[in-house]
Amino acid sequence: MKQIYLDHGATTPVDKKVLASMLPYFSEKYGNAMSLHEFGNEANKALEKARKSAADFFGADKEEIIFTSGATESNNLVVKGVLRAYYDNIRSNLPKISSNLRVPHIITTAFEHHCVLDACKAAQKENLAEVTFIKPNKEGIIFTEDVKKAIKPNTILVSVMYVNNEIGTVQPIAEIGKLIKNYNSKLPITNYKLLFHTDATQAINYFNCNVNKLGVDLLSMSAHKIYGPKGVGALYIRKGTAIKQVMDGGGQEGGKRAGTHNVPGIVGLGTAISMINDQGTKNKKNEILKLRNYLIDKILKEIPKTRLNGSKIKRSPNNANFSFQNVEGESLLIMLDAEGIAASTGSACSSGSLSPSHVLLSLGMKAEEAHGSLRLTLGKNTTKKEIEYTISKLKNIIEKLRKVSGNVLGDYYQAKK
Amino acid sequence: MYSKKVLEHFTRPHNQGVIKKADGVGIVGNPTCGDLMKIYIRVKKDKTKGEVINDIKFETLGCASAIATSSMITDLAKGRTLHEAMKISRDDVADALEGLPPIKMHCSNLAADGLHAAIKDYKNKK
Incomplete structure (x- = not known):
């Protein structure tokens, strides 16, 4: 019987070119990218090439891309890492009033992927944040105006997915980006900047993901939705964004994500993303x-x-x-x-x-x-x-x-x- | 994830349909969990056995296991006395289907309830 695969929203087959680019990094060029010897250099070079491909795709600098295990990790890192940075910052800058810290506010949507939704709900439950879940309209679209109305003085993060994974609807990310840029420009310089994140997992294949056009500070993606391998993803972090690592360990990815690099996977991500345009x-x-x-x-x-x-x-x-x-x-x-x-x-x-x-x-x-x-x-x-x-x-x-x-x-x- | 038996009953359900002017009807389940089942029975009085389920049919909106359990209950109940039919349990249905996935044991294994509801409906009408 012929098999027909109409579930590319769940995952995609690894493209042959992508696979070929990955293969040497299993048994031949198997170095740890953090090692200082030639094996390590070889792996590190491949890593940085992939980082360049991702950065080019997003119109970002190489230093602004970190690799993760996938969009779920990227999204968890955003919600938890932004909160962690916030509390660290407040505690170190204002030690005297740390006993009555203001609980920060997060805005997201009611139809995010569970990794964002549940990370936000967990923060809410632990009293680390208050969260507003904006509802889409009947057509599955979030209104920028609703985001605007939801912003409060203590809002530190807005997270809206680019393309909904179930119904495929496209959200006005660039418009929300403008709104947030405008909001930030009117804040006193001493204020905590409102950050904008988009989970672009389902958008990479089909939509413009230039981070400056979108006006996002953070953007998540996963390789296996774009004909790359499973178990690898990336997070774009705009320079100067207050976010702290969630995974503690080695100093990989500029201290933002500990753990030995999945070199073959990252190479695959790089090849896959460079083929999109x-x-x-x-x-x-x-x-x-x-x-x-x-x-x-x-x-x-x-x-x-x-x-x-x-x-x-x-x-x-x-x-x-x-x-x-x-x-x-x-x-x-x-x-x-x-x-x-x-x-x-x-x-x-x-x-x-x-x-x-x-x-x-x-x-x-x-x-x-x-x-x-x-x-x-x-x-x-x-x-x-x-x-x-x-x-x-x-x-x-x-x-x-x-x-x-x-x-x-x-x-x-x-x-x- | 499903046994062969479940898939057999799901793809080719037995006794599917409606009994017009049924002696008893039971509707169980709800749209929130996704499974709704309607069991129709016709009861005949047998001289030696007493009241017997002479015919049974079902209509089910639900997942594969909801449809398979509906089909199986009609096989299990047909020709049984009302007394015997009341004793058919959810576990009996699952066993006859060579098992159901654990998550389905609770939500979709409604057929025994549907049968019992139809028998009660018959008794109430009498």
Whole structure:
């Protein structure tokens, strides 16, 4: 049976060129990049080349890029490291009033990835910060105005994702960046600067990630979403940003991230990120967008009682997310898998938790609509044939599952009345 | 993650559908957790055995294990007396399916509850 992979939002295959660039750094050039001998130099050179590639991509200086184990670590480092720096700073500068420290305020969104959301909630629980979770509108877009309204004198960090991982909606990062720059420019020089972070994990492949255009101080990314290896990511940290390491240990990454470098992984990240702005890759993006639009239009047309979740326009070119009435997502996923099609869902059953996707619920959707969701994320190797096959299988499966569910949902609500 | 038996019942469920003018109907589950199940039964009085489930059908909106347990309960309950059917437990259903993933034991293993609710509905109507 042919396998069709429509889950590029979960992870992507490692590009052959990326893999080839990594291979020497396992058994031949295996030095520790921190070692002073030739083995170490060799590894360090590769590391710095990758750092340059990442820096070029983000329009940043090499010194502003640090490597991590992935976006989850980068995002944790942002929330926890910014708080750590804040408390350190306040304590050392104002020792006399340290007993009544003001708890700082963080602004983020209700539909961030769990690594940001839960890091913020943990800080809240430990009384290290108060947090505002801004809700997106029904289309899955955050309004800059809502960020503005949420800013308080003690706000130290705003974290808004660039592209939502489930519904693919694009947030006005540059606009929020301007707002924050403007806000900071009016602050007395002695005040703590308001920092702006974006989790750009799902944006790297398709959107402009120039940190100055975006006006961000911090930006997270992960290699395995861009045809690079798993277990490696990066964090852009603008010069002068107050952030402290969370991982204690060696002095790697300018003291911001201890732990022996994952040299092959970092080399892979470097190769993957340097390929994104190739002409070939750019052409692919257009193809993906066309295919994705075809997929959305055809499914909405051919499968009744279906909705597209999230804005159709302000959306990543590779993402489609649907809700099918009277269908549960996990069943749908397993039926698709039986036909060789790999997808994902916001149903609770897929996540190991009991409630459905927090992203879909944040759009104001009902639990049953969130349970009935399906995310299809295309990649650079997705073909028209695969999309056609998926649509035709999907039609049959939805029909079958709707037959099984009959009118039980309607009957349930009737009985509740 | 699912046993062969679960996948069999999920992809080709037994006794799926509606019994018009059923003698008893049970709806269990809720939309928040994602699983909703409706069990229909027809009861026949047997001279020697007493009241027997003569026919049983289901409609289920839910995950693969919710659909598989629905299908399995209809197999387990068909031809049983009401007394016997009331004794079929969640564990019996899971065992007959060669086990369910731990997380599903709690949330999707609703079929025994659905059957019991349908029997109670029948008894209440009498």
